[in-house]
Amino acid sequence: MKRRQLMQLAGSAAVAASAVAMPGAAKAAARQNVLIIGAGMAGLRAGQVLKANGHNVTILEGRNRIGGRCYTSHQWADLPMDLGAHWIHESGSGNPLTPIAKALGLRLVSDSYNSNTNYLAGSGQMTSSQVTYFNKIGDKVETAMGNASDSNTEMSLMQYTKSKIGYNNMNAYDKRLSDYWMRELGGYEYAGDTAELSAWYWDTGKEFPGPEVYMPDTGYEPIITYLAQGQDIRLNQIVSKVAYTNSGVTVTTNAGTFTGDRVIVTVPLGVLKKNKITFSPALPSAKQTAINKLGMGTGVLDKVVLRFPYVFWPTTDWLAYVPSSTELGKFHDWFNPSPGLHGMPVIIGFTAGFYGQQTESLTNQQTVDTAMAVLRDMFGNDIPDPVDYQLTRWDQDPFSYGSYSFYAVGSTRAMIDSLATGVSNRLFFAGEHTNRDYPQTTHGAYLTGERAANQIMAL
Ligand SMILES: Cc1cc2nc3c(=O)[nH]c(=O)nc-3n(C[C@H](O)[C@H](O)[C@H](O)COP(=O)(O)OP(=O)(O)OC[C@H]3O[C@@H](n4cnc5c(N)ncnc54)[C@H](O)[C@@H]3O)c2cc1C
The missing domain is CATH 3.50.50.60 (FAD/NAD(P)-binding domain)
Incomplete structure (x- = not known):
């Protein structure tokens, strides 16, 4: 229109x-x-x-x-x-x-997080057994986070969750999956990094149904x-x-x-x-x-909207990307609006938390290149270049200085x-x-x- x-x-x-x-x-x-x-x-x-x-x-x-x-x-x-x-x-x-x-x-x-396809940096789409294990770790992290308000002392959501899931004793793969989930359920949802969200108050809002x-x-x-x-x-x-x-x-x-x-x-x-x-x-x-x-303004939620000549990704609403352990927080979420847009070839990548904030200091081209490197890691080198893009820098915006408010450690x-x-x-x-x-x-x-x-x- x-x-x-x-x-x-x-x-x-x-x-x-x-x-x-x-x-x-x-x-x-x-x-x-x-x-x-x-x-x-x-x-x-x-x-x-x-x-x-x-x-x-x-x-x-x-x-x-x-x-x-x-x-x-x-x-x-x-x-x-x-x-x-x-x-x-x-x-x-x-x-x-x-x-x-x-x-x-x-x-x-409407769309649903239950409609998703999952990818691991370096090895493409997860197998069904990898997905099962990925979700099992996700459940473990989510359960720990759900109890965070019971913490005896005030600390960050990440600190609390790591202590409850035994992060320090995990092998490298489990740590990587846990790192994904901690950031996904924290920073990607709340715009502040999980390392700065308050364990006590991070999720104390109400919800309407629907x-x-x-x-x-x-x-x-x-x-x-x-x-x-x-x-x-x-x-x-x-x-x-x-x-x-x-x-x-x-x-x-x-x-x-x-x-x-x-x-x-x-x-x-x-x-x-x-x-x-x-x-x-x-x-x-x-x-x-x-x-x-x-x-507000120490982590962020930003979008990179990429438009392509044709759709090369699956029809699920969401695509999850687990980055490598050296690039924690990188482009976890991809929303696929294409079905709602009658098939128009557009996909939206999100960056959040401290990673999102660091990304704002890149040039537009560097940001698009980074997003494209992730998509090529997911789908191979044969995918086309985008024909155009739009991206945000809410943290640098002088009329916003961040995406939205959150409970930082020490707030009530x-x-x-x-x-x-x-x-x-x-x-x-x-x-x-x-x-x-x-x-x-x-x-x-x-x-x-x-x-x-x-x-x-x-x-
Ligand atoms: C990337 C992103 C994704 C989001 N996704 C969702 C979503 O899907 N669903 C949802 O419900 N919410 C979402 N939100 C949050 C939602 O956008 C905000 O909660 C909501 O729009 C805030 O409205 P507001 O009126 O409080 O603030 P604002 O919309 O920020 O309004 C404040 C106004 O004050 C103006 N202003 C600032 N400084 C000055 C000044 N010095 N003088 C005069 N004017 C000034 C600004 O320009 C602005 O127009 C998202 C936010 C972002 C950044």
């Missing part, structure tokens, strides 16, 4: 009121002037709710586009490609994005466009300062100064950690501690609550990193935007 058609689709779509819960209307006397920093999922949802309730909202966005970490690229005119969020995770009952996607008429395709679904025809863009409809969004406004007093807020950007009654800050945790925005007065110490201790669940807490009834906070139940997700971000809007409307 072409970009123009897409925009028309989203612009004209009538989303049934029942699909999107909208809290009740504000009295005119309580009307607020609200500034929102960031036009990602959280900021757009906050603005939508406030505007629907009669408040004046201005969204200040640093980039020249909306959507934040929901970014559908149109580098390929015939194939919109999500370079940030891809799936509506746990798309069943309770996930607020599924009804919107359905009301917009988006084609939803399958993972993605939107092969459109990507996330129509949902973002729908949320943005009718809102006053100012692009290229890079916020550097937020000042607040008893009577209001002043926000300074590279292009001007904005005043309002309240402000909702939705910039990613990575941006807050880099102190890219100065708060005056300074943020309460508990909030600053939470910013410092929670993780209470710290997320601290991030979510407003200051002096003037400053409010939203974004995936402020959601203790559904962090790291688009629906988690959406729900925090709604929460911040409700907090202001409840004043």
